[in-house]
Amino acid sequence: MDDKVDFCGICAANIPGMNAAYDLYQMLCDLQHRGQAGAGISTYDPGRKILLRTYKRTGKVNDVFGGDDEERFEELMNKFGASIGIGHNRYGTSGSLSTRHVQPFERTHGVYHKWFSFGFNGHIANRKELEENIKKDGYHLMLDTDTEVMMHYLSKHVSDTGGDLKEVFKMVSEDFDGAYNIIFLDGKGRQVAIRDPWGIRPLSSLQTEKGAFISSETCALYRQGTENIRHIEPGEMAILEDGEITYHQYAKPRRRSLCFFEYIYFADVTSNIDGRSVYETRKRCGEELARIETQNINDKEWVVIPVPNTARPIANSYAKAIGVPQIFDEGLIAYGKGRTFIDEGDRSKKVKRKFLPIPSVIKGKKVIVIDDSIVRSTTMATLIKYHLRKLGGAKEVHVRIATPPIVAPCYYGIDMRSFEELIAAPYQEHINNGIISEKAEEEIARIINADSLKFITHDGLVSAIGKDRDSLCMACLNRQYPTPTGQTLDAKNYKSFCNRSMCKK
Ligand code: SF4
Structure with missing residues (x-):
């Protein structure tokens, strides 16, 4: 219990016919211990002119979503509600504490597959090298955070591959060194979650009759159900579509290296990590x-x-x-x-x-x-x-x-x-x-x-x-x-x- 941690929590929900914003909010509350500096959600609704919508603020989850003001909470749930969404809790590994550093990071674009939003949990060890390379490709960096670097690499690979997400994340795995679990949602409503090839941070999924859920920790899945929880493997991608999850090995797994600290300090005591x-x-x-x-x-x-x-x-x-x-x-x-x-x-x-x-x-x-x-x-x-x-x-x-x-x-x-x-x-x-x-x-x-x-x-x-x-x-x-x-x-x-x-x- 020394003063030592800066992590994040990520989650995703795909529940046809229902408003996932409520579930994302609850999951973020249950992941509050992983990050208290900011929180946000992105949702996708094909019936909405603004297909992808992101709401995020600094502060604890409850405060971000209206605090004691019930009316404000309902207003946010309706305004940003949709059946597909991702959520993120932040305590940044880099960057100052302002709303623009809070995730999800949304990259708006007029082409469906180039418009995306994502959140990530981890830390990129080779960030400096990646920054130098992306700058050489003509990208400009505005923020002091590895999330921005990741966003540019994602944009680049989305363009390079014509939006083939399996290829995009394979390319990401060749660029990035470190811990990175990502939840991703694009302007076509495609939703994936990936665990890095070393499996340094935990990531789990849950399939229920209601739909599909992803969370950094199982503690945020239990309210939906405790059966059918599956731990996502290193280098594996979970694809959420029409409330169902399928899995794909997007990158070759490296030496499995789950952070022991998750068990001893960081994870919630109710969680189960990799079994x-x-x-x-x-x-x-x-x-x-x-x-x-x-x-x-x-x-x-x-x-x-x-x-x-x-x-x-x-x-x-x-x-x-x-x-x-x-x-x-x-x-x-x-x-x-x-x-x-x-x-x-x-x-x-x-x-x-x-x-x-x-x-x-x-x-x-x-x-x-x-x-x-x-x-x-x-x-x-x-x-x-x-x-x-x-x-x-x-x-x-x-x-x-x-x-x-x-x-x-x-x-x-x-x-x-x-x-x-x-x-x-x-x-x-x-x-x-x-x-x-x-x-x-x-x-x-x-x-x-x-x-x-x-x-x-x-x-x-x-x-x-x-x-x-x-x-x-x-x-x-x-x-x-x-x-x-x-x-x-x-x-x-x-x-x-x-x-x-x-x-x-
Ligand atoms: S075990 Fe590895 S990932 Fe965990 S705190 Fe130590 S160095 Fe970091």
């Missing part, structure tokens, strides 16, 4: 942390608390696994739905504002505080010093973390962009076989003012996820980036980090 439950994975993380526990824990002096909300199932199962389930309790309360990474500015102040301790639970106790991860350490350091020790009166604070030390940046969409900002980056040489040395744990514990610190091991994490290690991206833990640009950036940036004597021997 594995997020909730069950988090519970298993708690068991793995219990397995490596070295403290002698009893129910008199100790209490186990989660940093809300992600770590709750982890802490609960940890307490059960060490054999004293009665010591699991709530010691911290998070206020507001916002996450600390959403705003810029003084992170520590925001953390202070966001939480309050429950002194009756913590006071005089040896507290085991469990969190999903430590990135920069601002959140944990503030919680320990201010909330747990000063306000809560904890006697000791022992930190247990369900992600191994994060030692390298992410080039695929999580806001961990440089070695310098990562508290564990200097300790790469201290990690052997996925286990960090005690000396390094002690040093980091001192920095965050904890009495002890333990990270889950790489093996423990993989076992908790229950998937083949080779099917996961764990590059921020082991620097094994799945894509060529990730590997190039890593070689360059790590060398520069070490040249500045930042690595601890």
Whole structure:
């Protein structure tokens, strides 16, 4: 629960004879955790003069769609309503927070197949190279966002192929390096969703009698049904037509590289990603942390608390696994739905504002505080010093973390962009076989003012996820980036980090 993520959520609905705007709105609400900076929808109606219509604004979904103003909500649903549509939640990986950066991005054109709207979830690692190439082709870039670059490549390939969408996305897969799941709708009413060839971000589909649905996460599909959910494969395209879904392999799959962080932190706890439950994975993380526990824990002096909300199932199962389930309790309360990474500015102040301790639970106790991860350490350091020790009166604070030390940046969409900002980056040489040395744990514990610190091991994490290690991206833990640009950036940036004597021997 450190301040670290900028993702997006995408969804699509194709429900003949009904207004999909209502379902898109609900799906966006259910994907709110993936992006809170802006939201929007594009719909297609052949009976409308303006075939494709897009409505988008900055802000949370509910506010974007009228807030408490029911009349405004109905007005928007009617004005932008149609049976086919796509939706997007944004927390941008690049670009400032203005409406023009919010997706879907619509490219208006007088020719049906060249008029399209799309939204994407991910981050393009080779954006710079793509920008240079497209500029050479005479394109002008106005916005500081990879979505604009993607729009120009889509336009170019739509023109080059005469609008053959299978070919368009095959060409896109040859250009783009990184994480990119896309929902796309054009002026002919054709609607597709694609998952990138590495499968870095999740994407799922649902077929019901009512129609066809796509979502970044299954949590936004459940209201339509829990049967017939299908996880879209890397390099696969879902084609939505007349309420039915068909599938097509538009690009050769690469090494499957699902981001492990989706399970541990980012995805909703109710979601299922590629056949594995997020909730069950988090519970298993708690068991793995219990397995490596070295403290002698009893129910008199100790209490186990989660940093809300992600770590709750982890802490609960940890307490059960060490054999004293009665010591699991709530010691911290998070206020507001916002996450600390959403705003810029003084992170520590925001953390202070966001939480309050429950002194009756913590006071005089040896507290085991469990969190999903430590990135920069601002959140944990503030919680320990201010909330747990000063306000809560904890006697000791022992930190247990369900992600191994994060030692390298992410080039695929999580806001961990440089070695310098990562508290564990200097300790790469201290990690052997996925286990960090005690000396390094002690040093980091001192920095965050904890009495002890333990990270889950790489093996423990993989076992908790229950998937083949080779099917996961764990590059921020082991620097094994799945894509060529990730590997190039890593070689360059790590060398520069070490040249500045930042690595601890
Ligand atoms: S580098 Fe880390 S955060 Fe980024 S996609 Fe890979 S596993 Fe996820």
